[in-house]
Amino acid sequence: MKKPGIEREIIAMRVAREFQDGDVVNLGIGIPTLASNFIPEGRRITFHTENGALGFGSLAEPGQEDIDLTNAGGQFVTLQPGMSFFHSADAFAMARGGHVDITVLGAFQVSEKGDLANWMLPERGVGNVGGAMDLVSGAKKVIVAMEHVSKNGEPRILKRCAYPLTGIECVDLVVTDLAVIEVTPQGLVLREVAPGWTATEVQRLTEPKLIVAKELREIEL
Amino acid sequence: MPINKVVASADDAVADIHDGATLMISHFGGPGGMPERLIEALVRRGARNLTLIGNTAGISNFGALEGQPYTNVSALIENGQVKKVLASFPAPRSPSTPNPFEKLFRAGKIELELVPQGTLAERIRAGGAGIGGFYTPTGVGTLVAHGKEERTFDGRRYLLELPLRADFALVRAYKADAMGNLVYRGTSRSFGAVMATAAEVTIAEVDEVLPVGQLDPEAIVTPGIYVKRVVVRAKEPKR
Numbered sequence: 368m369k370k371p372g373i374e375r376e377i378i379a380m381r382v383a384r385e386f387q388d389g390d391v392v393n394l395g396i397g398i399p400t401l402a403s404n405f406i407p408e409g410r411r412i413t414f415h416t417e418n419g420a421l422g423f424g425s426l427a428e429p430g431q432e433d434i435d436l437t438n439a440g441g442q443f444v445t446l447q448p449g450m451s452f453f454h455s456a457d458a459f460a461m462a463r464g465g466h467v468d469i470t471v472l473g474a475f476q477v478s479e480k481g482d483l484a485n486w487m488l489p490e491r492g493v494g495n496v497g498g499a500m501d502l503v504s505g506a507k508k509v510i511v512a513m514e515h516v517s518k519n520g521e522p523r524i525l526k527r528c529a530y531p532l533t534g535i536e537c538v539d540l541v542v543t544d545l546a547v548i549e550v551t552p553q554g555l556v557l558r559e560v561a562p563g564w565t566a567t568e569v570q571r572l573t574e575p576k577l578i579v580a581k582e583l584r585e586i587e588l
Numbered sequence: 589m590p591i592n593k594v595v596a597s598a599d600d601a602v603a604d605i606h607d608g609a610t611l612m613i614s615h616f617g618g619p620g621g622m623p624e625r626l627i628e629a630l631v632r633r634g635a636r637n638l639t640l641i642g643n644t645a646g647i648s649n650f651g652a653l654e655g656q657p658y659t660n661v662s663a664l665i666e667n668g669q670v671k672k673v674l675a676s677f678p679a680p681r682s683p684s685t686p687n688p689f690e691k692l693f694r695a696g697k698i699e700l701e702l703v704p705q706g707t708l709a710e711r712i713r714a715g716g717a718g719i720g721g722f723y724t725p726t727g728v729g730t731l732v733a734h735g736k737e738e739r740t741f742d743g744r745r746y747l748l749e750l751p752l753r754a755d756f757a758l759v760r761a762y763k764a765d766a767m768g769n770l771v772y773r774g775t776s777r778s779f780g781a782v783m784a785t786a787a788e789v790t791i792a793e794v795d796e797v798l799p800v801g802q803l804d805p806e807a808i809v810t811p812g813i814y815v816k817r818v819v820v821r822a823k824e825p826k827r
Contacts, residue, residue, distance in 0.1 A: 396681075416775070417705060417706070418616040418617075418775045418778045419616075419775050419777050419778045420774070420775050432653055433774065434618060434619045434620040434651060434652065434653060434776070435620045435621075435762075435773040435774030435775060435776040436620075436774045436775055437616075437618060437620060437651040437775055438775075439616070441617055441618055441650040441651035441652075442651075443651070452772070452774060452775065452777055453777070454709075454777050454778060454779070454780070454781035454782050454809070455616075455643075455705070455706075455708075455709035455778045455779045455781075455782055456709040456710055456712070456713040456782045458706075458709070458778070459705065459706025459707075459709050459710060460710075462706060463706055463724065463725065463726065482729075488683075491679075491683050492693070492694065493678060493679050493690060493693055493694075493700065494679070494702070495676070495677040495678065495679055495681070496676055496677075496702055496704050496705070496732070497676050497677050497704075497705050498676065498704065498705035498706055499704075500704040500706075500707075500726045500727050500730060500732065501704050501705060501706030501707065501726045502706075504724075504725040504726045504727075504728070505725070505726075531730065531731050532729060532730045532731075533730065534727075534728075534729070534730065535728065535729035535730075
């Protein structure tokens with residue numbers, strides 16, 4: 368039986384710990400979006416969405432949905448004091464221009480140099496790049512939230528990505544169900560492991576060589 | 589006589605869209621910002637060999653209210669009117685439910701230029717602003733860099749991207765006046781306010797036309813200089 372890692376919500380919770388008070392954060396579809404539910408207390412986070420809003424509120428309650436008020440994943444959100452709207456060119460000026468502190472994205476694969484592949488499965492022949500290439504080129508910090516291995520158990524942290532790239536040398540931190548790994552000029556540093564997992568076990572499911580941090584810990588929430 | 593850009597119907601508004609035209613159609617994905625009545629009128633008009641520029645190639649069930657389907661650019665693709673699409677999000681998330689675009693694409697019957705979303709917005713902005721091209725870090729080292737000039741500034745790699753213009757822009761806004769000044773609503777502004785600047789003929793589909801002077805000049809997002817025609821969304825249910 369496969370040994371379990373941490374749940375999707377826990378990955379999201381761990382990602383949210385990276386948000387610092389005052390940060391502007393853009394969340395991609397999937398696990399990243401969940402991170403908005405787990406902002407550490409006392410940290411004021413402004414969410415940016417590439418369809419043209421800053422500072423939106425929580426998800427809309429049933430019956431309160433408004434087609435003119437969604438996030439980039441098509442979820443209905445709510446107005447909040449201090450919110451602003453803008454057009455797509457401005458939305459990406461903010462992203463490319465370094466005004467967004469953190470972007471969190473899902474991924475198919477990440478390489479040891481921090482290359483990211485998250486938009487196209489080669490066998491499909493067509494993919495949706497959306498705003499991912501722009502976000503990773505401009506956000507100050509790029510966090511990937513994903514499952515550590517594929518459905519078939521293949522490593523998704525690789526020496527080189529096999530799938531088409533979203534960006535090169537752009538990822539700063541990878542949070543998976545098994546580990547928290549930092550991309551550094553020296554290589555991938557294993558900082559935290561899921562409860563019950565050892566560095567050796569995580570290494571076995573990771574293609575490139577991991578540098579084990581001296582102060583390796585269990586994933587902290 | 590004051591300027592009056594309001595036309596009687598969506599059919600009148602699209603009556604000169606010709607075969608082979610290049611069109612920008614505003615939307616992000618769902619019904620917000622989608623000029624549904626103009627798309628429906630263009631399906632009735634039947635112009636063919638169109639090139640569509642927009643964020644998607646038509647996806648359903650995105651940012652839509654339950655039980656309220658919406659008309660999107662798929663209607664034109666399904667009707668065989670489109671030869672080429674420029675988009676950042678051409679297909680549905682799941683490959684198991686292909687949209688009309690993906691079916692035609694797999695059959696080799698429609699062309700695609702995949703454009704990163706921010707590059708798409710900036711190319712349109714450049715087209716509207718008379719800029720001949722720009723360098724962006726987006727896409728360096730990826731498939732979208734193929735065939736593009738690359739330059740390094742201050743140690744960082746950039747790609748040359750060229751402007752986009754269109755014969756027609758179909759834009760959904762919230763309110764207009766007869767001079768073509770536009771305001772949008774919420775996140776439905778996204779591509780509309782950029783596309784409005786970049787076409788020979790920009791046609792705005794709006795909820796309401798207010799008397800000139802009733803829109804706050806400080807709040808106008810698209811000044812009327814960019815807009816040729818305004819059509820009010822019919823209140824009756826769509827055909």
